[in-house]
Amino acid sequence: MTRAEREERDGYLFVSPWMAGFLLFILYPLLASLYYAFCDYSVLRRPIWTGLDNFTTLFHDKVFWTSLYNTAYFAVFFLPASLVLSLALAMLLNAKVRGQAIYRTIFYLPSLLPLVATAVLFLWVFDGDNGVVNNLLKLGGFQGPGWLSDPAWTKFTIILLSLWGVGNTMIIYLASLQEVPESLYEAAELDGARAWERLKAVTLPMISPVILFNTLMGIIGALQVFTVPFVMFPGGQPADSTYFYTAYLYDNAFKYHNMGYACAMGWVMFLIILVLTLISRQLSEKHVYYGGG
Numbered sequence: 040m041t042r043a044e045r046e047e048r049d050g051y052l053f054v055s056p057w058m059a060g061f062l063l064f065i066l067y068p069l070l071a072s073l074y075y076a077f078c079d080y081s082v083l084r085r086p087i088w089t090g091l092d093n094f095t096t097l098f099h100d101k102v103f104w105t106s107l108y109n110t111a112y113f114a115v116f117f118l119p120a121s122l123v124l125s126l127a128l129a130m131l132l133n134a135k136v137r138g139q140a141i142y143r144t145i146f147y148l149p150s151l152l153p154l155v156a157t158a159v160l161f162l163w164v165f166d167g168d169n170g171v172v173n174n175l176l177k178l179g180g181f182q183g184p185g186w187l188s189d190p191a192w193t194k195f196t197i198i199l200l201s202l203w204g205v206g207n208t209m210i211i212y213l214a215s216l217q218e219v220p221e222s223l224y225e226a227a228e229l230d231g232a233r234a235w236e237r238l239k240a241v242t243l244p245m246i247s248p249v250i251l252f253n254t255l256m257g258i259i260g261a262l263q264v265f266t267v268p269f270v271m272f273p274g275g276q277p278a279d280s281t282y283f284y285t286a287y288l289y290d291n292a293f294k295y296h297n298m299g300y301a302c303a304m305g306w307v308m309f310l311i312i313l314v315l316t317l318i319s320r321q322l323s324e325k326h327v328y329y330g331g332g
Contacts, residue, residue: 072302080299093303103304105279106287109194113283114261117198122253125205129212130242143213150206158270161200162187187271190280197268197281208253215249216242247327251319258315262308265289284308 040048076093078086097103132143149157164171165186173183186196219242227237243250265285268275275282284304292301 072305075299076302076306078299080302081296082298083296086299089299093300094307096300097303097307102279102282102287106275106282106284109275109280109282110262110264110284112194113198113201113264114258116195117201118254118257118261120198121202121205121208121257122250124202125208125253126212126250128205128209129216132209132213133216147206147210150204150209152204154204154266155270157200157203158267161196161203162271165196165200188277190278193272193277193280197264197271200267200271201264208257211249211253212246215246219245244328247323248329251323251327254319254323255316258319259312262312262315 075086077088077090079089079092080086128146132139132146136142165173167173167183167185167188170183170186172186176183184192186192223241223245224237227241232240263285264283268281268283269286269289272281275286285308288301288304288308291297291304
């Protein structure tokens, strides 16, 4: 065996664990879910091919549309708010002030907390009778709403809670801000540009690839929201106002044992995310600046 053949063999041996994991835990489940999406399958018995029945039923399912609406509502309001808030925090934490490392740690820590623990904590914070938020509002002479019991406020509560964990996005913005050349800011100042003008003309264009990345990741994350509403509002209560798409998919798969229907829901969500991603890429082509381009 030649040296080149030994190196080729060793390369295949080194990569084989990853390939085995990819085939067993990613590719096979992906293809299996695509097949089951066209079957009547409950896990407890053999799948029966039914063609497009799952998809036809899906689009006549009122609960499906309710869960899709709740998810879209969350995404439409949470995504812009999270992008703006995380960028604003990153810009503040990029300022050269005393104790900068401490401030960065404080704002990043919430994103490290387990979502289940965070949800349980905020059940107490937003409690309508003895919660921290409503008690503070009472001190100011205001009557707090039913954050956890009023359907008009429940999705807003989840949005507020989710904004608590924007630390990951903030850190990515912070890293990109530190890569913006100081010479550009100095040139803008010499031209008489004010802070807002420097933000529009220098900062945003230079970090636009990161903004696009965070937007795409935000779309995926917002449409897959699950843990917080699942813990805080079991069953989508009150009045299905917090019954999100992933919760309905989970119930179909593991509560109703309708795995074929759940697989169909999963592929519909995949197509929705794919379309939104392609649209985002298309709309951003003329607005994203790549330094080497």
